[in-house]
Amino acid sequence: MxxxxxxxxxxxxxxxxxxxxxxxxxxxxxxxxxxxxxxxxxxxxxxxxxxxxxxxxxxxxxxxxxxxxxxxxxxxxxxxxxxxxxxxxxxxxxxxxxxxxxxxxxxxxxxxxxxxxxxxxxxxxxxxxxxxxxxxxxxxxxxxxxxxxxxxxxxxxxxxxxxxxxxxxxxxxxxxxxxxxxxxxxxxxxxxxxxxxxxxxxxxxxxxxxxxxxxxQHEDRRTRRDRLQKALESALSDGGTVLIPAFSIGRTQELLYEIEAIISTAKKRKKRGPGKALDWENLPIILDAPLATRFTTLYRELKPWWDKEALRRVREGHKPLGFEQLLTVDSHDKHMAMVNRLAQTRQPAVVITSNGMCSAGRIVNYLKAMLHDPRHNVLFVGYQARGTPGRDIQEHGPRGGWVELDGERYDIRAGIETLGGYSxxxxxxxxxxxxxxxxxxxxxxxxxxxxxxxxxxxxxxxxxxxxxxxxxxxxxxxxx
Incomplete structure (x- = not known):
């Protein structure tokens, strides 16, 4: 200039x-x-x-x-x-x-x-x-x-x-x-x-x-939703937990919206005939992040700023951010109880928790308890910055490497997948x-x-x- x-x-x-x-x-x-x-x-x-x-x-x-x-x-x-x-x-x-x-x-x-x-x-x-x-x-x-x-x-x-x-x-x-x-x-x-x-x-x-x-480039919306569904079905087939690290505002609400759409479609298919092995209708979707829960409530209050498609789904009776299978975990004690239960049982579940780069928050406790077990999976749906545990898991996990969490090394045996389109x-x-x-x-x-x-x-x-x-x-x- x-x-x-x-x-x-x-x-x-x-x-x-x-x-x-x-x-x-x-x-x-x-x-x-x-x-x-x-x-x-x-x-x-x-x-x-x-x-x-x-x-x-x-x-x-x-x-x-x-x-x-x-x-x-x-x-x-x-x-x-x-x-x-x-x-x-x-x-x-x-x-x-x-x-x-x-x-x-x-x-x-x-x-x-x-x-x-x-x-x-x-x-x-x-x-x-x-x-x-x-x-x-x-x-x-x-x-x-x-x-x-x-x-x-x-x-x-x-x-x-x-x-x-x-x-x-x-x-x-x-x-x-x-x-x-x-x-x-x-x-x-x-x-x-x-x-x-x-x-x-x-x-x-x-x-x-x-x-x-x-x-x-990103995948288109339909392709990425299909990939999300297939990734979850594959990951949950052996009775493990899918961990989705997500930031409390924005990504979490988009994931809930997409998962509600997948569940809704699965229910319609079930009425028309036998469905897939995964029982979407009874699959627990666990939001274990108090701040994300708070933001999700605020998102619901801010409906006037939603786009036309989302408002149409609400008019049709959908509850994109508050569907039946959505469970929230508030206190730290309940969080630790959930970590222990999911780590020790064979109940399929999806856990969305923060933070999105695995550098702090409740996701760290889940990773410590589950990274060593091949039954569980970590599904990345957002950018992982250099120097974060998320980037290390993303890069070294598929090769059977390790990640440092709170000063200790944890072997990565869980399945690791990245859906780049969910940005x-x-x-x-x-x-x-x-x-x-x-x-x-x-x-x-x-x-x-x-x-x-x-x-x-x-x-x-x-x-x-x-x-x-x-x-x-x-x-x-x-x-x-």
Whole structure:
């Protein structure tokens, strides 16, 4: 860009896929933060970009507002540290995100700051007045001065409920200069359960684009549901448990939606004649994650933001997030009892539990009790970041390797399978379309939130597309 402002500093999601935090400088003394997320896995110890520490390492004097694209912890989890560092500005997000965020921040506080419920509640009482929920497509004024006008708009991203990509409109009245900058946040896959798909912006000067799956394609919705059903039927045939590590918000609710559809179809087939060996109608689906249960309840309360298909299924009498076989486990004692029972009996069961990368949470207890037994299976349905136990199990499990959990080695004899199509992120085709589908292409695309290979592959495709269309578009992969 020829002018000094606006410009962008990246404080996270540069050397990997977590810790999203981008500072948009509007003037020498004014900036916005777009997301402020936690780092996870190996990215906790990588050098640069603030990785390896939760403290805020950049000056907040210029930050006028935090713009939150969605409530996943790798996008908003450092808000407690942001406030501790002195941030007092507003937090702008969508209406559903404003409803979901307190639960996310409470969990982030309890895990990362101090496991003190009273202190967490005091923190939330401080944060909640800062939250400003807005309707999709509504322009929100952030700064209105004689020398600077800045407004933002949230658009459907289809990643989790309330997720958005963000348009930032900037005007400098004195010079008449105008700029439109788009931050993709995390873009969802097309035809994802519950959510409408993302659509490209009309125009932008700069696009800051995630690249998580910039080097691969997803399966279509029908294929992945069929694969999910076949994987579960095969895994459960020997009386074992299928463990599905899933993050509490987004992935868990999509899985429940798909499993309810599989069960519903199986019931219809049973009425028409003999069904498969697996008794879907009586198979327990166990949600063993208190936070996920809380979010699932919130998802049910946020039906107005579901897509048309999901609302149609509700009108037809389906209960996508609250069907008969869905069992929830609340207390730690009941959780440990469930782990022991499923490890020792031959009752087929599906357990959805957190966290999604097996680095903490109740999934760790299940893995310790079951990884050594070939009767059980671990089914991965989401991205596993480098340095997480999930990535180690995914890579070494099929070769009979081991994984370290809480400082001890555990042999992997359980079956390991990955369903790549069950991603909440757009694939390579969707990411390219987000840029090339614009009526007026950007002058610059900045690739973040992806491994090096994914960014390089996606960058090459975008450059090729620009050359074919005769567009003067720069693709940048920031190093910090």
């Amino acid at each position: 020829s002018e000094t402002f606006p410009r962008i500093d990246h404080h996270g999601a540069v050397q990997g896929v977590t810790g999203s935090c981008h500072q948009l400088w509007l003037t020498e003394h004014d900036s916005l933060l777009i997301d402020c997320g936690m780092f996870q896995g190996a990215e906790l110890s990588n050098a640069g970009a603030g990785a390896g520490k939760l403290e805020i390492e950049f000056d907040l004097a210029s930050v006028r507002a935090l713009i939150a694209t969605h409530v996943h912890i790798d996008h908003v989890g450092r808000l407690p540290w942001l406030i501790a560092a002195g941030f007092k500005g507003p937090v702008h997000c969508t209406e559903p995100s404003a409803m979901l965020m307190p639960a996310v921040l409470e969990d982030a506080f309890m895990l990362g700051v101090k496991r003190d419920r009273a202190l967490a509640e005091r923190f939330l009482s401080h944060v909640e007045p800062m939250l400003n929920g807005h309707a999709y497509r509504e322009w929100v004024p952030v700064i209105e001065r004689d020398d600077l006008v800045c407004r933002v708009r949230f658009r459907q991203a289809g990643h989790i409920l309330g997720s958005a990509w963000v348009e930032v409109d900037i005007r400098y009245p004195a010079s008449g200069a105008k700029h439109r900058i788009v931050f993709s946040g995390d873009l969802g896959a097309p035809h994802a359960p519950l959510l409408p798909p993302p659509k490209p912006a009309w125009q932008a000067d700069v696009v800051v684009l995630e690249s998580t799956y910039g080097d691969r 909440a992120h757009a694939d390579q085709k969707g990411l390219v379309r987000f840029v090339t589908g614009m009526r007026h292409w950007p002058k610059q695309v900045r690739l973040v939130h992806g491994d090096d290979g994914a960014k390089q592959r996606l960058g090459g495709l975008l450059r090729d597309a620009a050359r074919r269309k005769g567009h003067d578009m720069e693709v940048v992969i920031p190093e910090h």
